[in-house]
Amino acid sequence: MTIALRLSGIEKRFGATPVLRGVDLDVRAGERHALIGPNGAGKSTLFSLIAGEQRASAGCIELHGRDVTRLGPPALARRGLARSFQTTSVFARLSVRENLRCAVLASLRGGAGFAARWFGSAQADARAADVLDAIGLAHAAERAAATLSYAEQRALDLGLALAGGGQTLLLDEPTAGMNRAEAARALALIRATTAGKTLLLVEHDMDAVFGLADRVSVLVQGRVIATGTPQAIRADAAVREAYLGADFGAASS
Numbered sequence: 001m002t003i004a005l006r007l008s009g010i011e012k013r014f015g016a017t018p019v020l021r022g023v024d025l026d027v028r029a030g031e032r033h034a035l036i037g038p039n040g041a042g043k044s045t046l047f048s049l050i051a052g053e054q055r056a057s058a059g060c061i062e063l064h065g066r067d068v069t070r071l072g073p074p075a076l077a078r079r080g081l082a083r084s085f086q087t088t089s090v091f092a093r094l095s096v097r098e099n100l101r102c103a104v105l106a107s108l109r110g111g112a113g114f115a116a117r118w119f120g121s122a123q124a125d126a127r128a129a130d131v132l133d134a135i136g137l138a139h140a141a142e143r144a145a146a147t148l149s150y151a152e153q154r155a156l157d158l159g160l161a162l163a164g165g166g167q168t169l170l171l172d173e174p175t176a177g178m179n180r181a182e183a184a185r186a187l188a189l190i191r192a193t194t195a196g197k198t199l200l201l202v203e204h205d206m207d208a209v210f211g212l213a214d215r216v217s218v219l220v221q222g223r224v225i226a227t228g229t230p231q232a233i234r235a236d237a238a239v240r241e242a243y244l245g246a247d248f249g250a251a252s253s
């Protein structure tokens with residue numbers, strides 16, 4: 001089986017404080033992999049390292065077998081890595097469609113000549129329209145992004161990650177701030193729009209990912225303490241211990 005993303009011995013210190021203490025993690029090509037763990041475990045820090053926004057203190061990151069440990073976000077984007085950003089990356093006064101066109105155009109490479117821009121523009125229109133449909137915002141295409149509801153803004157955020165055409169997607173707490181019904185819709189949307197892609201998804205709420213993830217890794221105090229199917233993770237004693245008090249595993253789904 002092909003490994004899309006491999007983390008080996010990843011460490012991150014802020015000053016003297018170790019936040020990540022030797023993370024090993026393989027994400028298989030085409031799988032939906034959830035990274036869960038308590039608040040402060042280091043999930044977002046790990047994401048920022050994978051996305052090239054921060055440098056690891058030690059360790060190695062490989063994307064499809066190539067060492068990308070020292071690459072920044074633009075170089076990673078060219079290698080097919082896309083991450084969702086918080087809604088701050090949305091251009092508030094541009095329409096939903098224009099936001100998606102910008103994301104597509106930003107991802108298109110090629111000459112800057114007239115023909116390239118002309119065809120690039122047509123391609124951007126088509127791809128933006130596809131993503132609009134996929135994220136269920138076709139009805140809101142001409143609205144300014146600032147006027148969207150919170151859940152709609154998160155759907156647009158997912159759309160911006162999809163618009164670039166990347167094959168490996170990083171989503172950090174895509175259901176944060178949503179009620180249960182909104183979260184369920186958001187996860188269904190993620191499932192539908194990421195078919196065939198490699199997905200690494202961070203969630204604090206473990207129940208949220210059990211219906212979506214092929215495999216789950218549990219990060220506790222800067223270390224991956226378990227990786228397995230959702231069922232195996234639910235039954236894992238060390239994981240239960242780490243989540244003690246969260247009533248983990250008591251609820252069935």
Ligand SMILES: Nc1ncnc2c1ncn2[C@@H]1O[C@H](COP(=O)(O)OP(=O)(O)O)[C@@H](O)[C@H]1O
Pocket residue numbers: 014019037038039040041042043044045046
């Ligand atoms: N830039 C930073 N400087 C210092 N400490 C940080 C920084 N970013 C995160 N931390 C600390 O690292 C720990 C893990 O944070 P984070 O990765 O956001 O955890 P999670 O996403 O799992 O909740 C926390 O204790 C946090 O305070």
Ligand SMILES: [Mg+2]
Pocket residue numbers: 043044045
């Ligand atoms: Mg976080």
